[in-house]
Amino acid sequence: MRVRIRKLLKKLLVNMKISLKKYAQALYEATKDKSEAEVKTYVKNFVKILAENKDLKRGELIGKYFQKTWNREHGITVVDVTTAQEASKETVELLNDHIIKLFKADKVMMRQKVDKNILGGVIIRNGDTVYDGSLKSEIDSLKKVMIA
Numbered sequence: 001m002r003v004r005i006r007k008l009l010k011k012l013l014v015n016m017k018i019s020l021k022k023y024a025q026a027l028y029e030a031t032k033d034k035s036e037a038e039v040k041t042y043v044k045n046f047v048k049i050l051a052e053n054k055d056l057k058r059g060e061l062i063g064k065y066f067q068k069t070w071n072r073e074h075g076i077t078v079v080d081v082t083t084a085q086e087a088s089k090e091t092v093e094l095l096n097d098h099i100i101k102l103f104k105a106d107k108v109m110m111r112q113k114v115d116k117n118i119l120g121g122v123i124i125r126n127g128d129t130v131y132d133g134s135l136k137s138e139i140d141s142l143k144k145v146m147i148a
Helices: 002-012 020-031 036-052 056-073 089-102 135-147
Strands: 076-083 107-114 121-126 129-134
Touching: 020 036, 020 056, 036 056, 056 076, 076 089, 089 107, 089 121, 121 135, 129 135
Parallel strands: 076 107
Antiparallel strands: 076 121, 121 129
């Protein structure tokens, strides 16, 4: 198994440092369609290779790129959802269905956050895209119109 990862990484080396994205892509390619036990072995060996290449300090960032690659390849859209209070099970299901349509996603991984400062409504973030349906945002917009 380690040989396969080593071969993938060697392909990526062209007398220069390996980019974080290429490390993550190599790990993804080596582990896709593998059992959980096999993935653990690949990851252990991958960490050894990072150590050999003196790249351990980049491991966390590589992990983030790996997660993005995994999500993309599996049709998972990750969104941050902020509400003024804990969302009920029904609300979460409605939001999930709406987000699937909104982002044309296969699956949604929703990270929920409560922020009483938004007063009500919901804010949905996906990367640089933000849909702000908060009551605070609406009030701020009305203030601007009334002052103008």
